[in-house]
Amino acid sequence: MIKLKRTRLEPQVSAGSMADIAFLLLIFFLVATKFIEDRGLLMQLPPDVPPTDTPIRERNLFKIRINSQNQFLVENKVRQNLDGLIEEIKLFVLNPKNDPTLAEAPHKGIISVKAQRGTKYAYFIETLDLIKEAYYQIYGERVGLSSAEYRRLNRDNPLENEKYLRGKEGLPMNISIAEPDKIK
Amino acid sequence: MKFRKKITQKPEISTASMPDIVFLLLFFFMVTATIDRSQDQLKVQVPQARAITKIQKKFLIKELHVGFPKDPVLGSSPRISTEDRIISITDLGNWVQEQKTELGEAYKDQMIVMLKADVDVDMGLIGDIQVELRKHNARKVLFRTLEVAY
Numbered sequence: 127m128i129k130l131k132r133t134r135l136e137p138q139v140s141a142g143s144m145a146d147i148a149f150l151l152l153i154f155f156l157v158a159t160k161f162i163e164d165r166g167l168l169m170q171l172p173p174d175v176p177p178t179d180t181p182i183r184e185r186n187l188f189k190i191r192i193n194s195q196n197q198f199l200v201e202n203k204v205r206q207n208l209d210g211l212i213e214e215i216k217l218f219v220l221n222p223k224n225d226p227t228l229a230e231a232p233h234k235g236i237i238s239v240k241a242q243r244g245t246k247y248a249y250f251i252e253t254l255d256l257i258k259e260a261y262y263q264i265y266g267e268r269v270g271l272s273s274a275e276y277r278r279l280n281r282d283n284p285l286e287n288e289k290y291l292r293g294k295e296g297l298p299m300n301i302s303i304a305e306p307d308k309i310k
Numbered sequence: 311m312k313f314r315k316k317i318t319q320k321p322e323i324s325t326a327s328m329p330d331i332v333f334l335l336l337f338f339f340m341v342t343a344t345i346d347r348s349q350d351q352l353k354v355q356v357p358q359a360r361a362i363t364k365i366q367k368k369f370l371i372k373e374l375h376v377g378f379p380k381d382p383v384l385g386s387s388p389r390i391s392t393e394d395r396i397i398s399i400t401d402l403g404n405w406v407q408e409q410k411t412e413l414g415e416a417y418k419d420q421m422i423v424m425l426k427a428d429v430d431v432d433m434g435l436i437g438d439i440q441v442e443l444r445k446h447n448a449r450k451v452l453f454r455t456l457e458v459a460y
Contacts, residue, residue, distance in 0.1 A: 141329070148332040155339040164365040165457065166424065171440055171449040192433075243434035247427050250436070251357040251453060258361035277363055305437040 167254055169303065186229050188218045188237045190253055194244025198253070208256055215260035219297075232264075236300040257301055265293035351384070352377035352391050357429045359455035370420050371452065372409045376427035376435065388431045390439065399438055406446040419447075426454040 191199040198205040200214070219235040221228040229235030237257050241250045259273060266276035269289045276293055279286040354377035365371060375391045389396050397405060410418040423443055427436060443451065 144329040145325075145332055148329050148336055152332055152336045152339065155336060159339060164368055164371060164424075164452075165362045166452045166454040167359055167361065168363055168365070168422070168450065168452050171444050171451055173449065174444040174447070241433040241437070243432065243437070245433040246429065247431040247433060247436055248357045248429035250433050251359055251429075251455060254453065255359035255361050255455070258359075262361050273361065277361070281366070303440070305441055 167251065167258060169254070169301070171303075182236065183230070185227055186234045186236055188215065188229075188235060190237065190239045190257075192239075192241040192245045192249050192253065194242045196246055196249050198249075208253060211253075211256045212260045212263065215257060216264060219260070219264060232297050233300075236302055238302040238304065240304040254301070254303070258299065261297075261299045264297065269293045351380055351394060351396060352389060352428075353380055354426055354428045355430075356426055356454050356456055358458045359453075360458050362455055362457055365422060365452065367420070370413070370417060370422045370450075371424050372421060373424045373426060374405075374439070376425065376431050376439070378428060378430070388428065388435055390435075399435075399442060402439065402442040403446045406443065406448045410448070420450070421448055422450045422452050423448050424452045424454050 189199070189201060193199070198208060200208070200211065215237060218228045218237075219232050221230075221232070221235075239250070239253055239257070262273035262276055266273045269276070269292055271279075271289070271293075276290070279290045279293075281287045281290055352375050354375050373392060376388055377391075378387075379385060379389055379396075384396065390399065390402070391397065392405060406421075406423075410421060413421055425436070425439065440451070443449065
């Protein structure tokens with residue numbers, strides 16, 4: 127028997143356009159995606175329980191009020207801007223000279239922010255930011271870092287985590303953000 | 311005297327691995343990013359701040375936008391929206407419950423509500439949102455801000 131030799135044509139897919147297809151997909155995903163933005167000021171709200179009357183000594187309270195004309199009332203003094211607030215909060219919390227009008231102990235100091243209805247959100251955030259910055263500066267100073275360096279500490283790294291914990295040890299950010307008042 | 315002509319060969323870079331590189335990039339983007347569904351109806355210009363922190367567990371973040379409607383039909387007072395849907399303050403409780411079930415039992419108490427609010431929004435509304443969130447035990451709030459450029 128004669129064996130018929132058939133010449134087989136190997137089918138081939140050209141891979142030349144692969145890169146183009148991949149580029150097209152890549153561009154689609156580049157355009158259609160967004161990264162979750164995850165930076166901001168984190169706050170823990172108080173639980174929703176009827177308020178209990180916990181006596182807080184006046185000296186342990188640092189009061190900041192913002193009214194609907196966007197004026198500030200810091201420790202009962204009217205102000206148009208918040209220049210120097212960071213230094214004041216640091217002085218209030220740490221109270222290095224044991225001033226009887228400032229916080230008894232760093233962990234006892236409470237910063238209270240209250241905004242009236244009609245206040246712009248921007249002013250509230252500005253105030254909150256300054257308070258947090260003041261606390262971060264304190265934390266940073268305790269471990270010999272600047273506030274920005276302190277916030278950048280990577281908590282997955284045991285060495286840096288230790289610094290992070292040491293910085294804030296026994297000194298929680300006592301920030302109270304009360305609900306806005308009705309305009310009287 | 312004539313020397314033998316040198317055969318100059320043009321150096322060429324192989325482009326054979328180009329698709330691989332591109333695919334790698336493609337996969338990176340596919341994995342790291344989520345599709346942006348919100349063609350937002352609200353104008354939101356977030357405020358700037360310095361003392362900002364980054365959230366490690368991104369999946370805990372649930373977004374809430376507060377801003378002024380772009381469409382005049384919706385009025386000019388600030389509104390709340392989530393995933394491109396305008397919701398009223400009374401719907402907020404349901405929304406919190408929905409998001410919590412989505413997160414599952416293990417993480418539902420760690421949910422972080424990201425409040426992306428416009429600089430000009432009235433604090434009254436922000437306060438109402440906070441009250442509503444407290445009622446439904448979603449007490450971690452992240453005030454979304456941009457970093458101040460030094």
